[in-house]
Amino acid sequence: xxxxxxxxCLYHDVxxxxxxxxxxxxxxxxxxxxxxxxxxxxxxxxxxxYGTIKPSQDVTTAYEYFSVDPELNYYISGSDTYPNxxxxxxxxxxxxxxxxxxxxxxxxxxxxxxxxMRSKALEQNIMLxxxxxxxxxxxxxxxxxxxxxxxxxxxIKGEKSVIIHPPPVDTYRQC
Numbered sequence: 018x019x020x021x022x023x024x025x026c027l028y029h030d031v032x033x034x035x036x037x038x039x040x041x042x043x044x045x046x047x048x049x050x051x052x053x054x055x056x057x058x059x060x061x062x063x064x065x066x067y068g069t070i071k072p073s074q075d076v077t078t079a080y081e082y083f084s085v086d087p088e089l090n091y092y093i094s095g096s097d098t099y100p101n102x103x104x105x106x107x108x109x110x111x112x113x114x115x116x117x118x119x120x121x122x123x124x125x126x127x128x129x130x131x132x133x134m135r136s137k138a139l140e141q142n143i144m145l146x147x148x149x150x151x152x153x154x155x156x157x158x159x160x161x162x163x164x165x166x167x168x169x170x171x172x173i174k175g176e177k178s179v180i181i182h183p184p185p186v187d188t189y190r191q192c
Contacts, residue, residue, distance in 0.1 A: 068152045068171035068179070070161055076147025080162040083128040089159060092117035093130065094183035099137045100130055101188035102163035104150065104181060110158050111178045131162070138164055141190070150181065164188060 080103070085091070089105030094117055106112050120126070131145075138145050148161040153173045161169070163184060172180040 066153045066173035068150065068158065068173055070148045070150055070169050070171060072165075073147050073149040073160070076149055076160045076162065077145075078147070079160070080127070080131055080145070080147050083124050083131055085122050085124055085127050086160075091120050091122045091127075093120055094118075095186065095188065099133045101184045101186070102161060102167075103127075103130060103134075104159055104161045106150070106159040106179070106181075107157075109177055113174055113178055113180045114183070116183045117181070134162075152179070 079086070086105055088108055090108055090112070091103060091105050092112060093100040093103050095101030097118075104112075104117065122130070134145055143164050145162060146165050148163075149157055150159040150161055150171060152158050152171075158179060161181075167184045167188065169184065170180075170182045172182075174180055
């Protein structure tokens with residue numbers, strides 16, 4: 018309707034009865050286009066399939082006590098001796114990333130990894146922390162253990178399929 022009015026005014030070079038001139042109609046059209054673009058952006062972002070990682074004292078405690086959850090598959094990123102991060106992903110989910118290495122961990126193996134990570138972190142006077150990994154609907158799909166302050170992306174790729182981007186190679190030197 019606004020476009021029709023604009024074209025009519027432009028063609029006849031007149032003002033509308035309501036007093037709107039061509040410049041006013043152009044402004045209205047610009048506002049309408051911006052509003053439509055904003056709505057499209059909001060709808061696109063709402064449909065994004067990204068999860069989150071949230072700090073969790075319960076997860077921190079589990080890793081500090083070297084607990085291995087039998088419902089999770091564990092993966093490490095970085096060195097086999099001093100990993101940059103350990104993640105546990107619900108066995109119902111598939112981790113799509115060649116940058117994480119799957120590990121079958123016993124409590125003893127977990128203890129060794131966590132203690133090595135702790136010693137590396139303490140060299141830089143930083144602490145390790147646990148995080149809950151949530152899907153795009155806020156459901157827990159796993160956990161994460163690393164230093165604080167890393168920006169990690171959890172991308173939901175399909176039904177029960179996730180890509181979690183690992184931390185940078187120089188994680189301990191960044192702080």
